[in-house]
Amino acid sequence: MATEEQIRESLDEVLVPGAMRSLVKLNLVRDIVLSDEKATVTLASAALNPQTQDWLKAKVAEVITGLDGIKEAEINFVEASTKELNDIRNVVAIMSGKGGVGKSLMTSLTALSLARRGYEVGILDADITGPSIPRMFGIVGRPAGSETGIMPALSKVGIEIMSINLLLPHEDDAVIWRGPLIGKVITQFWEDVLWGKLDYLLVDLPPGTADAPLTVMQTLPLSGIIITFTPQELAAMVVRKAVQMAQKMNIPIKGVVENMSYFILPDSGKRIELFGSSKAQKMAIDAGAPLLGQFPVDPEIAKLCDDGNIERYDSEELNSFADAFLKAM
Amino acid sequence: MATEEQIRESLDEVLVPGAMRSLVKLNLVRDIVLSDEKATVTLASAALNPQTQDWLKAKVAEVITGLDGIKEAEINFVEASTKELNDIRNVVAIMSGKGGVGKSLMTSLTALSLARRGYEVGILDADITGPSIPRMFGIVGRPAGSETGIMPALSKVGIEIMSINLLLPHEDDAVIWRGPLIGKVITQFWEDVLWGKLDYLLVDLPPGTADAPLTVMQTLPLSGIIITFTPQELAAMVVRKAVQMAQKMNIPIKGVVENMSYFILPDSGKRIELFGSSKAQKMAIDAGAPLLGQFPVDPEIAKLCDDGNIERYDSEELNSFADAFLKAM
Numbered sequence: 001m002a003t004e005e006q007i008r009e010s011l012d013e014v015l016v017p018g019a020m021r022s023l024v025k026l027n028l029v030r031d032i033v034l035s036d037e038k039a040t041v042t043l044a045s046a047a048l049n050p051q052t053q054d055w056l057k058a059k060v061a062e063v064i065t066g067l068d069g070i071k072e073a074e075i076n077f078v079e080a081s082t083k084e085l086n087d088i089r090n091v092v093a094i095m096s097g098k099g100g101v102g103k104s105l106m107t108s109l110t111a112l113s114l115a116r117r118g119y120e121v122g123i124l125d126a127d128i129t130g131p132s133i134p135r136m137f138g139i140v141g142r143p144a145g146s147e148t149g150i151m152p153a154l155s156k157v158g159i160e161i162m163s164i165n166l167l168l169p170h171e172d173d174a175v176i177w178r179g180p181l182i183g184k185v186i187t188q189f190w191e192d193v194l195w196g197k198l199d200y201l202l203v204d205l206p207p208g209t210a211d212a213p214l215t216v217m218q219t220l221p222l223s224g225i226i227i228t229f230t231p232q233e234l235a236a237m238v239v240r241k242a243v244q245m246a247q248k249m250n251i252p253i254k255g256v257v258e259n260m261s262y263f264i265l266p267d268s269g270k271r272i273e274l275f276g277s278s279k280a281q282k283m284a285i286d287a288g289a290p291l292l293g294q295f296p297v298d299p300e301i302a303k304l305c306d307d308g309n310i311e312r313y314d315s316e317e318l319n320s321f322a323d324a325f326l327k328a329m
Numbered sequence: 330m331a332t333e334e335q336i337r338e339s340l341d342e343v344l345v346p347g348a349m350r351s352l353v354k355l356n357l358v359r360d361i362v363l364s365d366e367k368a369t370v371t372l373a374s375a376a377l378n379p380q381t382q383d384w385l386k387a388k389v390a391e392v393i394t395g396l397d398g399i400k401e402a403e404i405n406f407v408e409a410s411t412k413e414l415n416d417i418r419n420v421v422a423i424m425s426g427k428g429g430v431g432k433s434l435m436t437s438l439t440a441l442s443l444a445r446r447g448y449e450v451g452i453l454d455a456d457i458t459g460p461s462i463p464r465m466f467g468i469v470g471r472p473a474g475s476e477t478g479i480m481p482a483l484s485k486v487g488i489e490i491m492s493i494n495l496l497l498p499h500e501d502d503a504v505i506w507r508g509p510l511i512g513k514v515i516t517q518f519w520e521d522v523l524w525g526k527l528d529y530l531l532v533d534l535p536p537g538t539a540d541a542p543l544t545v546m547q548t549l550p551l552s553g554i555i556i557t558f559t560p561q562e563l564a565a566m567v568v569r570k571a572v573q574m575a576q577k578m579n580i581p582i583k584g585v586v587e588n589m590s591y592f593i594l595p596d597s598g599k600r601i602e603l604f605g606s607s608k609a610q611k612m613a614i615d616a617g618a619p620l621l622g623q624f625p626v627d628p629e630i631a632k633l634c635d636d637g638n639i640e641r642y643d644s645e646e647l648n649s650f651a652d653a654f655l656k657a658m
Contacts, residue, residue: 097503135566176543234461240501244502248503
C-alpha cells in the first residue's frame, strides 16, 4: 500500500501546464490524507485558471489511483495567496549602480551555475524600463496565470523567470512610467508570482540608486547583495555609490564580481586590459566583501546573449565563481 | 570717444569670478547708456554673491574708464532670474535607454567637438544617481553662486558643466532619492543655473525611460534627441524603447551614433567586432534619423575618461561626427 510520501513523490512528477514545474515545486500541495484505500489531496488554486484546475484534478486522480492499493482519489482546491505559498530560502540582489557593466549577465550566469548544481533558482527582473533577462534566455510569450496569480516563465534548464518584457505586446515597447508605478510592478513580481519553492531568487536591479533599487531593498527580504563592476575608474566611482546605498540600507554585501576584466587577443592569446587595470581588489576592500570572480570581455558571450542561448555558456571562470558564491552565502 | 559697442566688447573681457566666463557670455549685461563722458552700465545680479558684485563693480568701472573719452562710470545691479537671463539656442538630449553604452562619453565628445569649432556649449548632467561628466572632464570643487542662482563649472576648453556630483561632499556619495526629488533637481539645473548665452546645451540622460528622461522631455524645450547604442542586439532592443519614448513624446530624433562599434587589434591592426556586427544601419532606419558616426572600443578613451582628460581626445571619427551633427541640426 502506497504511503503519503510516495503520493507526494508522484505529485512531484505532475507538471503544472503553463509553468512546467511540478505541483510540489510550486508548493501547491497543501494536504494529503490517506484513509483505507482512499487518498484525499488538497491543492492550492493560486495562479491556476479553471481549465488548468480541471486538468490537474483529472491528472492527479489518474496518477494516484495508479499507485499500489489506492482505489479512490478525491482532489480538492483551496484558495491560498501566492505570497503564502512562496517558500524562498535566499533572495539575492545583483546591483551595480552603473548601467551596462553586466548586471543582467551576472544575474544570468549566477542563476545558471546554481541551477547546474541542482539548486532551484528564479530570476526577478527588476529592471522595468530596460529588461534584458528574457532575451538572454530566449524566452518569448506571455506567462500563464489567473486572477489569483502569475506563473513565472521557465528557461530551458529550469530557471523561473519573471520580467516586464514577458507582459508587453512587443519586446521593444517602452515602459514610460514614473517611480511609483515601477515600484508597484516590482512588488507584484514579488507577491503575485507563484515562485513556489526556491533555493535562490536572484533580483536583477536596474542602474541607479533611485526608485527601483529602493523599493527592492525596502520590500523584499534580501539575504544579501552582489556588486558588479568593470575596471573603468569612472564606472567604479558610480558603483561605490551603490555600495554606499547597500550599507545605508543595512543590507549585507556578500561579494563583488568584476566584468570585462580583460580581453584575450584572438591571434596571440595575449591578455590586454580594454578598460584599464583591474579594480577588483580595491572594490572588494571598499565593499568589505570577497571578490567572487573576474570575467573577460568575450564576443562569444555577447553572441550567446543576443541569440537567447546564455544557458550554453560554460567556463572555468563560471565554475570557480559558483564555488565562491556558495561559500559567501 | 568709445561707442556702446566698444564698451560691450570690453565687458566681454571681464571674467566673472567663480564662473570664469565673461559678463557678456553669461548674459549679465542688461543695459549700457552713454551720455557725455559718463557710461552707466546695468548688470544683473543673478548668481552673484555680494563680494562678487563689489569686485565686478570696481573691475567694470576700471575697464570702462580706461576707454577713450570716458571719464565717469556708474555701475548698477538689477535683479533678474537666471531663467530670464539664459539664452540657449539648442537644447539636445543624448539618450539610449540602456546603461553603459556611452551616453556620457558621446555627450562629452559632442560638446568637445562643438567647442573646438567655436560654439558656446554647456552640459546638463541629468544622470542624478550615476553622474559621470565631472569625472571625465576632471572637474572637482563646488560651483560658485548665491541665493539667486548657481554658476556652472567650466571645463579646460570652456564648456559649461552642471552635475549633481559637483554639489556632493564626496563624488562617491550615493543619491538615494525617489523620482519626484530627482525631477526637481533636473528642473533646478535647467532654471536656476546661470547658463547665459549658449549655442548648444547638451543634456546627458540617465538609462531607462522613467522619471528623469520623462522630466527632461516634459520640462526642457528640446530641439532634438541623439540616440546612442552599441552593436549588441540585446542593447539595441532596449535602445528601441528609448526611440519609441522619444516618438511618443513628439521629440525629433536628430541622429543616431554607434559606440563600441569595433576594436582594432593592437598587434595586427585587424578590426574585430567585440559585441557583434554593427547595428548602425538598422538603428538609423528604426529611429528614422541619420547615422552620425561610429566609435571604436579604445582603451585610450577609457584612460582619458578615468584621468579627467577627455578634452585631449581627437580623431578622424570625432571630426566627421561633428560635421554630421551640425548638418543634422
